[in-house]
Amino acid sequence: METILHGFLIASGPSQLLFCFFGVLLGTLVGTLPGIGAAATISIILPLTFGLDGLTAIIMLSGIFYGAQYGSSTAAILLNIPGTSTAAVTCLDGYPMAKKGLAGQALLITTMASFFGGSIAIILLMGVSPMLAKLALQFGSSEYFAVMLLGLVAAFTLNADNVSRAVAMTFFGLILGTFGMELTTGVRRYTFGFPEMTEGISILVLTMGLFGISELLQNVSRRDTPAPLIPSYRLRDMLPDRAERRRIYGPCLRGTAIGSLIGALPGAGPTIAAFLSYSVEQKISRTPARFGKGAVEGVAAPEAANNAAVQAAFIPTLSLGIPGDSVMAILLAAMTLHGIIPGSNFIATQPDFFWGLIASFWIGNLMLLVLNVPFIGMWVQVTRIPYHYLAGIVAVLIFLGVYSVRSSFFDVFLVILIGVVGWGLARHRYPSAPLILGFVLGPLIEEHYRRVMLISRGDLSALWESSISLSFFVASLLLSTLTIWRLIGAIKRDRVRR
Amino acid sequence: MSNSSQSHSQALLDATVALGLMGAAAVCAYLAWGYGIGDLSAPGPGGFPFVLSVGLFISAFVALFAPIRQLIAARGATARNAGSETEGTSGGAELMIRAAALVTILVIWALVMKWLGFAVAAVGGIIAINLLSGQKSLRRAIVFSVILTAGCYLLFSTILGLPL
Numbered sequence: 001m002e003t004i005l006h007g008f009l010i011a012s013g014p015s016q017l018l019f020c021f022f023g024v025l026l027g028t029l030v031g032t033l034p035g036i037g038a039a040a041t042i043s044i045i046l047p048l049t050f051g052l053d054g055l056t057a058i059i060m061l062s063g064i065f066y067g068a069q070y071g072s073s074t075a076a077i078l079l080n081i082p083g084t085s086t087a088a089v090t091c092l093d094g095y096p097m098a099k100k101g102l103a104g105q106a107l108l109i110t111t112m113a114s115f116f117g118g119s120i121a122i123i124l125l126m127g128v129s130p131m132l133a134k135l136a137l138q139f140g141s142s143e144y145f146a147v148m149l150l151g152l153v154a155a156f157t158l159n160a161d162n163v164s165r166a167v168a169m170t171f172f173g174l175i176l177g178t179f180g181m182e183l184t185t186g187v188r189r190y191t192f193g194f195p196e197m198t199e200g201i202s203i204l205v206l207t208m209g210l211f212g213i214s215e216l217l218q219n220v221s222r223r224d225t226p227a228p229l230i231p232s233y234r235l236r237d238m239l240p241d242r243a244e245r246r247r248i249y250g251p252c253l254r255g256t257a258i259g260s261l262i263g264a265l266p267g268a269g270p271t272i273a274a275f276l277s278y279s280v281e282q283k284i285s286r287t288p289a290r291f292g293k294g295a296v297e298g299v300a301a302p303e304a305a306n307n308a309a310v311q312a313a314f315i316p317t318l319s320l321g322i323p324g325d326s327v328m329a330i331l332l333a334a335m336t337l338h339g340i341i342p343g344s345n346f347i348a349t350q351p352d353f354f355w356g357l358i359a360s361f362w363i364g365n366l367m368l369l370v371l372n373v374p375f376i377g378m379w380v381q382v383t384r385i386p387y388h389y390l391a392g393i394v395a396v397l398i399f400l401g402v403y404s405v406r407s408s409f410f411d412v413f414l415v416i417l418i419g420v421v422g423w424g425l426a427r428h429r430y431p432s433a434p435l436i437l438g439f440v441l442g443p444l445i446e447e448h449y450r451r452v453m454l455i456s457r458g459d460l461s462a463l464w465e466s467s468i469s470l471s472f473f474v475a476s477l478l479l480s481t482l483t484i485w486r487l488i489g490a491i492k493r494d495r496v497r498r
Numbered sequence: 499m500s501n502s503s504q505s506h507s508q509a510l511l512d513a514t515v516a517l518g519l520m521g522a523a524a525v526c527a528y529l530a531w532g533y534g535i536g537d538l539s540a541p542g543p544g545g546f547p548f549v550l551s552v553g554l555f556i557s558a559f560v561a562l563f564a565p566i567r568q569l570i571a572a573r574g575a576t577a578r579n580a581g582s583e584t585e586g587t588s589g590g591a592e593l594m595i596r597a598a599a600l601v602t603i604l605v606i607w608a609l610v611m612k613w614l615g616f617a618v619a620a621v622g623g624i625i626a627i628n629l630l631s632g633q634k635s636l637r638r639a640i641v642f643s644v645i646l647t648a649g650c651y652l653l654f655s656t657i658l659g660l661p662l
Binding site for chain 1: 516519522523526530534538540543544547551553554557558560561593596597599600601604605611612616624627629630632633642643647650653660661
């Protein structure tokens, strides 16, 4: 209790409060706007945080991540436009509610469910992270190798529709992570004669290319139709009645439980949590036919789930140093750039940072509650900003952001190349998230693998000798088997259909 | 373009991407071999990338199956609909032209930034992207571009101290 109070003291500093506010404000803004995701925004904003201290920078960048989840529901409900992939689920019942004249209730329910899900997951984060970090103190290289392998396996097995493509992207990311000088031997790998490649590809260049330039290319043909004018709402009109309130308690709790579990798993993310919680609600409902036509449960459960998942995703990142999804991988890279190395010793050695960050999540969630309920009209107006203005802003910030890291024009050309390749791959359904995870985890996996092999003198079984690493290997094997089984089933069903 | 013809060209592109990844994997494996593979007790600098390259090659090869199956399925239908190729191709072609134009703008922007500095390059680049993304008024594009460039210059150069 003392530690969290101390965290609140740290997070309540004027600059921490100010940048937390900037973060959640920007997050809500990009969540509302379709076409600019949290990953792209965090990558673009990251170079601007180099002048800040590490904690303030991460408070702001995290605020963008969870703020985007709140903001995305507004445009999803009022305009049927999902600002993020998670909000696509909210559209299913939120927009029909708005068409029935219940937009105010839907908006308030999503905000309350988001706050509830986020808050419970923060409590979980406070309890589980120190325990996991204590367990991780027993980890050696073989255990780290095994848990990172599990993270990568989870990342591609959860992409059930494109497993082979997701596996290919994971390997592609792992290979990109090996670019540059190999530290043990000093050999330059894949530098192609460019001295700038000696340090490898910067995570910022990779993410700005994959998410920033790629999104610019994806939206180049977008033509905005003016969003309709939305009437303003009074808080009194937005309050759900008693029957509706009774109907959302259960979905909120179940959504939070699913979101917390999925979010804490390495490789999973808020989108999967939102879709899973929606399908659970539909399955257990006595009146499943109401879903898709404006059921309040279909709005409350996924919103609680995706916000819980976003907060729970910090558990493996902070306590093990292993990111759960692509946005967490960027945040992990941001921490590293600010000289903060999360892992098993992180909570013990940097308690001020850990508890300050957690306290900032509470503060940020409260700020979002204030930002979202009374200012809904303002967020709707944001969706009316024409895309051609946003494209210019995104392009100039990418160029300046990339250039600012090393004052290198090579990086500016590299970001364009990566953007074009990423856009081409995305057009053919090759997901970017496993690539980012592979890129971040690749050098760590190589380091731990090399260490185990050197200590054991080339005995491969040393990788699964301990019970902890063996259990991670078994989990990876089970996940892989399950995915192959599902794939075979899908192929068989496809044949029968034909 | 008819549905079968569309799926035929989509499958062809999918197959090309998978083949491209297989090619990239082969190049990476070849280079990794040159760095020295080593053995299990003393892994060389090329050992880990070599294993990854083999993994990429195999997964890209598996990803090739689906488009090849589609190509075989669409072959007959495409032959039947060979006469109606031109209908409806403009959407995809327009996207590709716009994407190519955007990449050209970005490359020219980077080159101009290298030779003439940030301000000139950014003003021109933002105007071009603005117009390409649907801005109809040149005057508004110029005003927006100048304001944005000035704002960014102030933020990055004056406040953050980045030499532009």
